[in-house]
Amino acid sequence: MEPITHFLTGACLGRAGLNRKTGLATLILVLASEMPDIDVVWYLGGSVAGLQHHRGFTHTLLGAPLMAALSLAVVYGIYRLLMRRGRKFKLPPNWKLLYVYALLASLVHIFLDFTNNYGVRPFAPVDWRWYSWDIVFIIDPIILAALFIGLVIPGLLGLITEEIGARRSGPRGRGGAIFALAIYVAIICVRDYEHRRAVNLLEALTYNNEEPLRVSAFPSEINPFIWNGVVETRAFFETTVVDPREGVIDPHGRAMIRYKPEETPVTLAAKKSWLGRVYLDWALYPVVEAERLPNQGYKVQFVDLRFAYITSEQRRIPLAGYVTVDSNLRVVDQYVGAEKQVIRSKTSN
Secondary structure: OOHHHHHHHHHHHHHOOHHHOOOOHHHHHHHHHHHHHHHHHHHHHOHHHHHHHOOOHHHOOOOHHHHHHHHHHHHHHHHHHHHHOOOOOOOOOOHHHHHHHHHHHHHHHHHHHHOOOOOEOOOOOOOOOOEOOOOOOOOOHHHHHHHHHHHHHHHHHHHHHHHOOOOOOOOOOHHHHHHHHHHHHHHHHHHHHHHHHHHHHHHOOOEOOEOOOEEEEEEOOOOOOOEEEEEEOOOEEEEEEEEOOOOEEOOOOOOEEEEOOOOOHHHHHHHOOHHHHHHHHHOOOEEEEEEEOOOOOEEEEEEEHHHOOOOOOOOOOOOOEEEEEOOOOOEEEEEEOOOOOOOOOOOOO
16 A cells, blocks of 8 residues: 555544554554555665565565564654653653554564555565555555544544543544545455455356456556456456446446557567566566667566456556667666656767
8 A cells, every 4th residue: 555545544444443552553564554665765776676676675574573563662752852841741662662553563464455456575584575465555545535534533523522622531533543544444345345245246257258267457547346357368468447336347338458469589588687677576467568669679578467447537557667678688777657758869870
């Protein structure tokens, strides 16, 4: 999930009652809920390094205790700074309990990332396989709204009670936070049910008289009730829209077929590159295609059909990778992201 969802989830966990056990509980829960994403520093080494290490060790069961310890160290530093400035805490911090909270938040982060279709490798280095539930898009406006309302509304109600002189005891907002977390759990359950219905619809059909080898349904970036289906047959991939509420596939006739390209020395060279190895380890439905460049070299595109959002008007595929090789099949460029435009120069006799 994106960072805001992680931060809000940590805040709701604190307000749901954990902040009544020790001081600094909400602070460490918010911080630890996002700490595993510290692996974004790998992008400083380039887009390929970022893809290779994002959701890597920091998102594993082995790395979670270290992320919790790092969060605790940061909070302890903040605590010491505040103490020097004379800050008094109504509830003293229980550092052992705060570490348990940080570990809980780190594990919740891994679980939430598991719910979307990018995936995590929680059992590395014992098991390097990617696991994903494929039920929630990386940005879910309904979940964000539930978490935000659960945190904000109690504060607004608190202003009203203070204005009329009502007394309060203990931290405010427990009911709103519990409600927000309950809505979050309910959304996950509904999404799982709809996801299984979408997969069942895809498995029940044949495609151009071919039986599917495997099918998947991935969350839509726009409509939470529509799914992006991917079907693999012996000869091609098909991307389509699935509406499990209506029990229909491709209701608007926008399905796209990609025939599996032939393997060539160019694509083999690209697959052996650093990007090729990293991308194919991560991708679930990879399609690798090559085009000839004006300078006699080749550009090879790697795409993962998990992200073929045909519900979008642009029918774009984010997280594509590109490898450029020369006429001798030596790699001269490789990156992940927006395609670089090739400048075609005019030649004269």
